[in-house]
Amino acid sequence: MLEIRNVNVVYDPNTIFRKEALTNVSLQISSGESIAIIGKIGSGKSTLIQLFNGLVKPDEGEVLLDGVDINTKNVSRKEIIRKVGIVFQYPEEQFFAETVFEEVAFGPRNLDFSQKEIKECVYDALRVMGFDPPSIIHRTPFSLSGGEKRRVAIASVIAMRPEILILDEPTAGMDYAGKTSVISHIREGRTGGLTTAFVTHDMEEAFYLANRIIALDSGFIVFDGSPEEFFSNRNLISQIGLEAPFVLRFREKLLDCLGEIPFSKNLETLVDLIGAMIGH
Amino acid sequence: MIEFRDVSFAYDKHQVVESVSFSIEKGEFVTLIGANGSGKSTIACLTNGLLLPFEGKVSVDGVSTDDISLGRTIKRKVGLVFQNPDNQFIGMTVEEDLAFGLENENIERDEAMVRIASVAELLGIEHCLSSPPYLLSGGEKQKVAIASVLVLMPDYIVLDEVTSLLDPFGRKEILSIVKDLAGNQGKGVLFITHNTEEIVDSDDVLVVSNGKIVLHGGVKEVFADVDFLQSIGISIPPDVYVASILKKKHLVGESVFFEKEILDAICLK
Numbered sequence: 001m002l003e004i005r006n007v008n009v010v011y012d013p014n015t016i017f018r019k020e021a022l023t024n025v026s027l028q029i030s031s032g033e034s035i036a037i038i039g040k041i042g043s044g045k046s047t048l049i050q051l052f053n054g055l056v057k058p059d060e061g062e063v064l065l066d067g068v069d070i071n072t073k074n075v076s077r078k079e080i081i082r083k084v085g086i087v088f089q090y091p092e093e094q095f096f097a098e099t100v101f102e103e104v105a106f107g108p109r110n111l112d113f114s115q116k117e118i119k120e121c122v123y124d125a126l127r128v129m130g131f132d133p134p135s136i137i138h139r140t141p142f143s144l145s146g147g148e149k150r151r152v153a154i155a156s157v158i159a160m161r162p163e164i165l166i167l168d169e170p171t172a173g174m175d176y177a178g179k180t181s182v183i184s185h186i187r188e189g190r191t192g193g194l195t196t197a198f199v200t201h202d203m204e205e206a207f208y209l210a211n212r213i214i215a216l217d218s219g220f221i222v223f224d225g226s227p228e229e230f231f232s233n234r235n236l237i238s239q240i241g242l243e244a245p246f247v248l249r250f251r252e253k254l255l256d257c258l259g260e261i262p263f264s265k266n267l268e269t270l271v272d273l274i275g276a277m278i279g280h
Numbered sequence: 281m282i283e284f285r286d287v288s289f290a291y292d293k294h295q296v297v298e299s300v301s302f303s304i305e306k307g308e309f310v311t312l313i314g315a316n317g318s319g320k321s322t323i324a325c326l327t328n329g330l331l332l333p334f335e336g337k338v339s340v341d342g343v344s345t346d347d348i349s350l351g352r353t354i355k356r357k358v359g360l361v362f363q364n365p366d367n368q369f370i371g372m373t374v375e376e377d378l379a380f381g382l383e384n385e386n387i388e389r390d391e392a393m394v395r396i397a398s399v400a401e402l403l404g405i406e407h408c409l410s411s412p413p414y415l416l417s418g419g420e421k422q423k424v425a426i427a428s429v430l431v432l433m434p435d436y437i438v439l440d441e442v443t444s445l446l447d448p449f450g451r452k453e454i455l456s457i458v459k460d461l462a463g464n465q466g467k468g469v470l471f472i473t474h475n476t477e478e479i480v481d482s483d484d485v486l487v488v489s490n491g492k493i494v495l496h497g498g499v500k501e502v503f504a505d506v507d508f509l510q511s512i513g514i515s516i517p518p519d520v521y522v523a524s525i526l527k528k529k530h531l532v533g534e535s536v537f538f539e540k541e542i543l544d545a546i547c548l549k
């Protein structure tokens with residue numbers, strides 16, 4: 001379990017650039033959860049998730065992984081990395097290897113996986129991200145297209161088989177197939193006990209994929225609860241500059257002319273309902 | 281006008297753009313969609329001579345992009361915002377970064393400051409001006425990258441997935457700026473995106489798959505076959521998807537595609 005207790009993060013504290021990126025943030029993530037972290041640009045999402053593996057250090061408060069404060073000296077980096085895998089917002093900045101294989105194999109190798117396991121993990125992870133491994137492993141990661149880079153970056157973290165998978169805007173720049181790959185991995189992983197937290201600007205993703213939403217505004221957590229509850233709070237949504245998913249907005253607009261329509265989260269069901277109402 | 285005539289391009293021996301032809305007039309808002317790796321960014325880099333075709337010809341206002349003597353003129357006419365904004369930052373602060381581009385173009389200091397202030401206001405990044413670009417959040421960087429091309433006021437603007445890291449409000453903001461650039465300021469715009477809601481108001485849509493243009497036409501022509509688009513890796517906007525189901529059931533007319541049209545069709549019944 002991952003826990004954040006009363007954390008403040010301040011960038012450049014003693015300069016005119018002083019920025020309070022997170023203020024008094026507390027949350028707990030339990031095993032098997034799937035959490036969407038949402039909020040306007042600059043609201044502190046990337047800062048928050050970088051706390052999860054110690055990349056950003058709190059100026060105040062604690063980050064606990066299975067009860068242990070990860071920012072104390074005697075904690076092994078390797079142990080943190082084994083448990084918590086993070087895909088950053090700019091994946092291409094992490095690339096360093098000459099081939100895609102070496103890029104994706106780096107994590108598992110570092111965690112002392114056997115040769116056989118390494119190959120297996122690399123191939124599996126690339127397949128999860130929609131690649132045909134033999135046709136991509138020899139390419140240099142630097143020459144890939146933007147979306148291909150992002151997929152390789154995600155594969156390189158999945159390959160380490162972390163217990164907790166953290167993704168910073170994983171579907172940004174991805175095509176239909178790529179989005180579907182990420183979404184199914186999160187969905188299927190969850191049934192197998194994988195814990196995920198993902199940052200997204202896509203409200204449909206937050207609504208359909210997460211069992212919990214954490215919304216940030218100017219470094220404060222302004223909501224922590226179910227997607228249904230969040231997206232029914234229109235005042236809050238517009239106050240923090242977000243919007244409801246299409247299915248809810250559309251249903252609301254239809255109420256005026258169709259009268260009562262049963263609530264449905266699913267777009268196909270909503271269309272069926274409308275079809276039945278106007279069908280004759 | 282930017283014109284592609286039978287343009288092909290290969291990295292090493294790997295051909296990624298094949299016989300592509302299209303044009304962008306001043307005042308036109310053209311969108312380009314396609315799966316990951318289909319060749320969109322390569323096409324973007326071909327528009328201003330950053331890459332040169334190995335077959336065919338790209339010209340800007342009649343000048344071929346391989347005319348070395350006019351290379352600078354072409355780059356001045358066609359502003360390109362890259363997919364990864366980090367590739368285009370050079371200054372120590374955002375303001376310096378923006379000023380640097382203007383200085384390079386011999387724009388006077390006073391004029392430069394006016395332009396920077398007005399573009400910063402337009403994009404809502406005034407608070408970022410004194411920060412180092414590499415310390416900004418993802419979405420802030422993306423807006424700064426757009427600003428760095430807007431201050432230069434080129435005749436043509438090529439935007440490669442510049443809304444991918446923006447929040448819903450930021451996306452709408454950028455889109456309305458882009459529409460204004462084409463519609464009111466007479467710029468020629470090429471807008472690349474995976475977010476197909478954003479192509480709805482464009483004058484012309486190019487759909488690429490494996491380096492070829494497989495569909496080219498108006499928005500409704502392109503959205504007419506949603507199954508085909510999905511099969512080549514393109515996401516469908518939710519309202520277009522809803523309309524496609526209602527059409528299959530013959531509940532709305534064939535000309536219905538977008539939310540407002542669906543609502544009108546249903547509510548008139």
Ligand SMILES: Nc1ncnc2c1ncn2[C@@H]1O[C@H](COP(=O)(O)OP(=O)(O)OP(=O)(O)O)[C@@H](O)[C@H]1O
Binds near residue numbers: 417419
């Ligand atoms: N290393 C840093 N030094 C100084 N300021 C920073 C640093 N990193 C981020 N910031 C600032 O802190 C704020 C929060 O940044 P963060 O990256 O957490 O936002 P975000 O919610 O992830 O935004 P986005 O959706 O645009 O990615 C922003 O205003 C940003 O400019």
Ligand SMILES: Nc1ncnc2c1ncn2[C@@H]1O[C@H](COP(=O)(O)OP(=O)(O)OP(=O)(O)O)[C@@H](O)[C@H]1O
Binds near residue numbers: 146319
């Ligand atoms: N520098 C390079 N060297 C070799 N191959 C490259 C290079 N850049 C891109 N490619 C390949 O060329 C093809 C087209 O790439 P391009 O970047 O144009 O795609 P794209 O449509 O922009 O994709 P995305 O949506 O992922 O950004 C891809 O298969 C990519 O792997």
Ligand SMILES: [Mg+2]
Binds near residue numbers: 419
């Ligand atoms: Mg971020």
Ligand SMILES: [Mg+2]
Binds near residue numbers: 145
């Ligand atoms: Mg690209």
